[in-house]
Amino acid sequence: MKLYSLSVLYKGATGAKLLKAAYDVSSFSFFQRSSVQEFMTFTSQLIVDRSQIGSRAAVKEQDYLCHLCVRNDSLAGVVIADSEYPSRVCFTLLDKVLDEFSKQVDSIDWPSGSPDSIRYTGLDAYLSRYQDPREADPMSKVQAELDETKVILHNTMESLLDRGEKLDELVSKSEVLGTQSKAFYKTARKQNSCCEIM
Amino acid sequence: MAESEEEVDVLVQRVVKDICNAFRRNPNIDEIGLIPCLEARYNRSPIVLVENKLGVESWCVKLLLPYVHNKLVLYRQRKLWLDRDALTDLTCTLLLLNPDFTTTWNVRRWVFQKIVQEICLPNSRNNSNSGMVSTEQMHRIIQDEMTVCSAAAGRYPSNYNAWSHRIWVLQHVAKCNLKILLDELSNTKYWVSTHVSDHSGFHYRQFLLKSVAGNSRSAAVTNTGSFLRKSSHKDHRTGLPAHPKDEGASVEAHTADVPLMIEEEMELCTDLIESYPGHEALWCHRRCVFYLWHCWNREHLQVLSDSNSRSDGTVNNLQMTTAGSYSSRGMDVDGAAETAKQSYTQETKRLKRGPSLDLHSLLEEHRFVDAILAGCSNSEQARFATAYRKWLDMVIGQ
Numbered sequence: 319m320k321l322y323s324l325s326v327l328y329k330g331a332t333g334a335k336l337l338k339a340a341y342d343v344s345s346f347s348f349f350q351r352s353s354v355q356e357f358m359t360f361t362s363q364l365i366v367d368r369s370q371i372g373s374r375a376a377v378k379e380q381d382y383l384c385h386l387c388v389r390n391d392s393l394a395g396v397v398i399a400d401s402e403y404p405s406r407v408c409f410t411l412l413d414k415v416l417d418e419f420s421k422q423v424d425s426i427d428w429p430s431g432s433p434d435s436i437r438y439t440g441l442d443a444y445l446s447r448y449q450d451p452r453e454a455d456p457m458s459k460v461q462a463e464l465d466e467t468k469v470i471l472h473n474t475m476e477s478l479l480d481r482g483e484k485l486d487e488l489v490s491k492s493e494v495l496g497t498q499s500k501a502f503y504k505t506a507r508k509q510n511s512c513c514e515i516m
Numbered sequence: 517m518a519e520s521e522e523e524v525d526v527l528v529q530r531v532v533k534d535i536c537n538a539f540r541r542n543p544n545i546d547e548i549g550l551i552p553c554l555e556a557r558y559n560r561s562p563i564v565l566v567e568n569k570l571g572v573e574s575w576c577v578k579l580l581l582p583y584v585h586n587k588l589v590l591y592r593q594r595k596l597w598l599d600r601d602a603l604t605d606l607t608c609t610l611l612l613l614n615p616d617f618t619t620t621w622n623v624r625r626w627v628f629q630k631i632v633q634e635i636c637l638p639n640s641r642n643n644s645n646s647g648m649v650s651t652e653q654m655h656r657i658i659q660d661e662m663t664v665c666s667a668a669a670g671r672y673p674s675n676y677n678a679w680s681h682r683i684w685v686l687q688h689v690a691k692c693n694l695k696i697l698l699d700e701l702s703n704t705k706y707w708v709s710t711h712v713s714d715h716s717g718f719h720y721r722q723f724l725l726k727s728v729a730g731n732s733r734s735a736a737v738t739n740t741g742s743f744l745r746k747s748s749h750k751d752h753r754t755g756l757p758a759h760p761k762d763e764g765a766s767v768e769a770h771t772a773d774v775p776l777m778i779e780e781e782m783e784l785c786t787d788l789i790e791s792y793p794g795h796e797a798l799w800c801h802r803r804c805v806f807y808l809w810h811c812w813n814r815e816h817l818q819v820l821s822d823s824n825s826r827s828d829g830t831v832n833n834l835q836m837t838t839a840g841s842y843s844s845r846g847m848d849v850d851g852a853a854e855t856a857k858q859s860y861t862q863e864t865k866r867l868k869r870g871p872s873l874d875l876h877s878l879l880e881e882h883r884f885v886d887a888i889l890a891g892c893s894n895s896e897q898a899r900f901a902t903a904y905r906k907w908l909d910m911v912i913g914q
Contacts, residue, residue: 319710319792345670347549348569381673402713404792450710452791502552505574 319402320345322382323358324411324445326419326438327366327394328428334366334394337431338419340441342449353499360494361475362396368478369394375470376405377478387412393420393428407451409469415444528583531576534563536605544568550577588619603627621681625688631657632689654689658696661685666707669717679716683723692727698772700724705784712792718801725781725808732771778809786884794896799904806881810912813874874912881908 325339336359343351361379365386369375377384381401385408388394395412399405423431423438448454472478475485489495489503539545546568553573556562562573572580584606590596591603598606604627607620632654662685668678690696701724708717785802792798885908888901 319712348547348566349549349551349564349571353552402711402792402795498552501554505552505554 319451320400321397321403321408321445321448322400323355323362323396323398324415324441324448325359325362325396326415326441327362327396328431329366329369329371329388329392329394330429334363335429335431336363336433337423337428337436338433338438338441340445342445350502352496353502356495356499357503358398360489360492361398363494364475364488365396365478366394368480369470373470374409374468375472377472377475379475383408385409385412387416389416391420391425393425395419404451405469407448407455410455411444411448415441524579525583528576528579531562531572531580532584534561535570535572536602538563538565538570539605541565542568545570548572550574585619588623592619592623600627621677625681625684628661628685628689655696658685658690661689662700662703669707669714670711673711674714674716676716679720682720686723686727692731694728694731694772697724697728697731698777701728701777709784709788712788712795713797715797715800718797718804721781722801722804722808725777725805728772728777729774729808729812732774774812775809778805778812781805782809789888789897793892793894794900796896796900799900802904803907806877806908806912809877810874813877817874878908878912881912 321342322345323339323341326337328335328337339359339362341355341358343354346354361384365375365377365384366388369386369388371388371392372390373386373388375386377386378401383399383401383403383405385397385399385405386394387396387409393416395416397408397412399408418440419438422440423436427436479485479488486507490500492500495503535548542565545565548570549572551562551564551571551573553562553575555575556573562576564571564573587596587598588606591598603623607623607627662682665678665682665685669675669682672678686692686696686700701721704717704721704724708714708721711717782802782805785798785805788795789798789802882905885901885905889898892898892901
């Protein structure tokens with residue numbers, strides 16, 4: 319039951335911009351960590367880019383579930399978790415983080431912000447604390463259920479793309495992914511699996 | 517680039533040598549990982565050592581694994597000799613690259629058996645003659661192996677081989693020692709709570725519960741002496757006598773409180789089902805645990821009702837004399853049957869013939885399912901809850 323990444327982004331007119339992110343890739347093999355991290359950035363940006371303002375979504379990709387929230391003020395958050403982690407807690411976390419972020423970082427700074435320029439340090443602590451969902455959110459059992467009908471479910475990343483768009487192309491064009499990561503993607507694609515050997 | 521078989525063989529041997537040398541140069545290596553890399557570059561070794569991490573470029577794995585596997589198979593067929601170090605290196609490599617490799621676990625078990633034979637006197641049935649030293653060594657070896665299994669289980673969901681191996685060690689090395697079984701129940705509780713869809717993890721707990729229940733059922737005292745004396749484990753669990761020096765402790769003092777153990781397991785299951793809706797492994801686990809409870813009740817209440825056949829044998833009598841009740845809420849069972857009469861008339865008529873404690877438990881289960889169905893919006897959870905109720909009616913209700 320794991321959380322892998324927590325990111326705050328801005329959904330601008332020209333595309334999604336990463337403002338700040340925290341990652342936990344400790345469960346991945348040492349040599350795959352940097353690639354995995356880059357992919358999570360890539361995925362988070364892609365999901366926000368392809369989603370409507372004022373929406374919530376959950377995108378399934380193999381054993382991962384990406385939870386997304388795009389607020390009406392274009393501030394967005396993405397949590398990438400494994401399939402065991404309760405979704406309800408992910409959305410609670412997103413609400414909390416985005417709320418705090420919007421109070422600490424002026425909205426004027428969002429459209430032009432980047433991880434280096436943005437002054438917000440809460441993400442690492444949140445990611446760490448929420449690794450144990452019951453520790454972080456003890457009332458989650460009794461609190462009112464989030465209206466899950468409002469969450470759009472995507473069974474694959476592909477379903478987010480426009481007609482004719484291919485994930486392979488987006489990967490090779492991406493500025494977020496390094497050469498090592500792109501090679502990783504190619505290898506995984508060939509073997510029809512990710513992060514597994516055989 | 518096509519390579520001849522000889523070239524491949526030479527190459528792979530060099531790679532294995534690089535790996536073994538890396539281990540010798542750095543005994544603190546704690547991880548082997550894959551570096552995704554489609555092809556070999558410039559005649560460089562695919563083995564990379566960074567801090568305590570050993571990296572293997574992925575292109576050579578498809579050559580490495582068959583080679584190493586082949587070596588192991590030949591060794592097993594006695595067509596090839598490998599010394600203990602080489603064997604350890606090979607199995608270690610294989611397990612780290614592919615934690616689900618059955619043959620490797622077999623070889624590990626074989627090595628284990630040799631160790632056990634060396635430490636124990638071959639014809640001692642219990643370890644009390646072996647002295648404290650060997651018992652401690654054994655304990656440490658078992659603990660280490662549990663750690664290996666745990667690490668392997670964490671890298672691969674529902675790693676059947678890792679968990680089967682763990683069971684094997686308990687059966688053949690620890691000889692299902694009661695304290696070790698109870699320790700394992702305690703040690704794996706957090707793991708299953710954070711891997712709620714891992715069927716194998718829960719199956720392991722089912723094995724532990726059944727073994728403890730079986731242990732308590734039989735009159736034989738096996739291997740309990742030295743372990744329990746040294747134990748700082750919860751005393752009420754193992755029923756240790758007040759004076760630890762009491763060597764001649766009766767069998768009863770060394771048996772676990774099975775009803776309490778089952779009750780706690782049911783509570784764990786309830787907690788996880790409520791916190792993490794929609795995981796089938798939790799519901800499967802519930803079935804096993806409840807069924808164990810059901811069988812335990814049947815056996816023990818039968819014994820008691822036989823001895824109580826002269827007396828009133830009323831509901832309350834049975835409830836008080838049975839060691840530990842499923843739910844200590846002190847509910848009046850007749851009252852409960854009364855209020856539930858509208859919904860469960862068929863059940864109650866049938867069950868009133870049987871042990872009443874069972875009826876109480878069954879009603880509790882139905883109430884639990886109703887509560888889940890009333891409160892959940894997860895369609896999978898609803899499906900599993902409904903199926904569980906059906907199972908209760910079909911299997912337990914009979």
